[in-house]
Amino acid sequence: MRIGLDNIIQTQVIDYRIPKNTNIFYTLGFLAVVAYGIQVVTGILLLIYYVPHPDHAFGSVQDIMTKVPYGWLFREMHAVGSNLMITVVMLHMVTVFLMGNYKRPRELTWLGGGLILIITIIFGLSGYLLPWTQLSYWATTIVTSMPTAFPVIGEPISQILRGGDHVTATTLSRFFALHVAILPPIFLALMGVHLFLINRIGISATPFGKIDEEKRPLTEYKRKTYPDGYPYYPTFFQKQMYMMMAYLAVMFFIMTFLPTLFFPSEANIPADPFKTPHAIKPAWYLLAPYQLLRLIPNKFFGIMIQLILIVVFLLWPFLDIQKEKNVLKRPVLRGVFLFLLVMWVVLLFWGRT
């Protein structure tokens, strides 16, 4: 063929070798891409019938659910998928961390991934408002009020986010633009860089087991290959495929047996700016930061702590320059990380009350 397709397939698929000691968690990155793909396809389908104006938003979503044939299928896939995608991205991050695969020379890959996580959460945030339900409206009111904890710049930030003092049609338009036109290219660019870096540097082997990783320190570029690893196709490819099936099975399980998991009753009532429902809270992935903010009496302090944690987290590979990759041999790191993870989960459940 003109572009040497055979050669591409040969080098990238058939001759591509995966280290022998990889585990199932290595498929999580692929799953995140699949999840995103599903969101894009279902999202575009929804875009065809959705109307982004407060007077018609709720009605158009209801029409999709009741009048458009199989509209319910794509809407539920999109809603359940968004929560599953955030879960997968978070799991991917936790497993990469625990396997120490962020270490040099892969710091930029980690940073890119962290930014992707943030973009995914902003996707979730902006998408949450679009159905214009009681839940959407009030949860967005809370989240866009959180920046006011900053002194001078807090209020302007909130104003820009909302397009005014309250959540209005302006807010809906800009969240819609964000969700549909601004975030996707940013996400794709970051994902592209992330995948390019993985390919360029080479897959990292886990530190568990006897296979030796790169000898450190690494002072010049060398793509990591595993001549005695197993071939990508069919072995690893099959793993990715059945994990993808498992992901879809979970998605449809939730759609069939737990349809109200992400839809409390306020999620099915149109937004009423004059009536605040009793217990509104942000979506589950923002509950931990929300609860932390509620606990710390000084709001500014609360937000700063979270920002600092995020920055440390994104820049962690640059801070953690120890040679040891095996987390089982690093009790302090393990302890701190597990502590933070447990605290996150505790705050999440606490935030639900």
Add this chain to the structure above:
Amino acid sequence: MNRRRFLKMILAFLGSVTFFSFAFSFLKYLTALPASATAANKITIRKNEIASGDAKNIVYQNKPAIIINRPDKGFIALSLTCTHLGCVVEFNKSRQTLLCPCHAGMYDLEGNVISGPPPKPLTALPLKIEGDSIIIG
């Protein structure tokens, strides 16, 4: 037949079931057309049935509606479902307003809210005048 082939056959079967289910839903979704306004949906009234300042109650698509002959602005068709909680609004000829008997929501003859709890104006129905007749829908 060995195990591999058997598994491949099952995979092909399940795969095609899934693929065709999605393809079918996809196509139905994309080719859905809104309910076209057939003649059965329309209501035709003669202009001279409604005197100026008066109104006529009709049923449009199973819901109560009204055609009003406004003295200054001509004919208008409005839904009679109150936008507050759904009660049926009543026409008050002497006051030239529409009043909801449930919680006293009051609308003018454009359907706009004058007073009371209703949050939105009454829905206006599509109205066309052709010669002697008024066509709703």
Add this chain to the structure above:
Amino acid sequence: MKYLILGGMLLFLFPLTVYADYQQDFENEFLTKPWAGVQVEENVCISCHSSEQMKPEFRTIPEEWQASWHAQNNVSCEHCHGGDSKDAALAMSPQRGFLGSPQYKDVPQFCGKCHIAILTNFLESGHGKALMAGKKAPNCVVCHGSHNIRKAGIDIISVQLCTKCHSYERAKVMKQALFLTETRIGELGKKLEELKHEGVYPETDEQSLFSTQAEFRALFHTVDVNLVKDRTGEFTAKLDLIDKNIQNTYSLLKFRKNFSTLLMLTFAGMGFVIFLMTQKKDE
């Protein structure tokens, strides 16, 4: 490098202590936003009527009102009594339309400012005519309370209430006439709530149900058992229609459940089959 970053962050923490006091104002503002739970509403009627200077018998009114169905629907003092709830000086001024509390006989017109259909029917009823003629008769408050008004229900018709003036017999007959329709309305209401939980918002049916219920209850206020019995048929027809729509929605939901179960099983099946294919052959 690492120490530099950590040190910089530590330095950053110092200004936070300075901001701590400055933030008190922000916190107050933060907590008074509606979603934070503290609704700061300036209602001067309530502030005076719950204060120590108020007569004891008037002091309980704000609390009673808070527990009422009116309060839940943002119907407050000025909506019934007039006056200005934001201006203490003019709160009870006739300039602002203050009406005070109505005489016993004038209560129906007082409540009927909003509840129009019920007023019309009440005035035509035995109860209403007796009241207007000055005889012993109930007004709205006797059955519904004045400030602690709850959502209306069939159980307001009770022995203790109706026997204040006459025997319970006729009240019982009326209650029986209403019973089936009221029960059906309640059931349909519950089903609509369930549907909302399942992701469908049955707006037209909800409105239709409310409208039917409102009309039915307004009819009751004529206290005319024969009229209620005669017209029960038309109400039942409306409820039948709503029921049919609900049944349709339930079968729709069932189809969806079946469809997504099928897809779930095919995905799980494919996953399992591919997994089996990865297992090495033991020859």
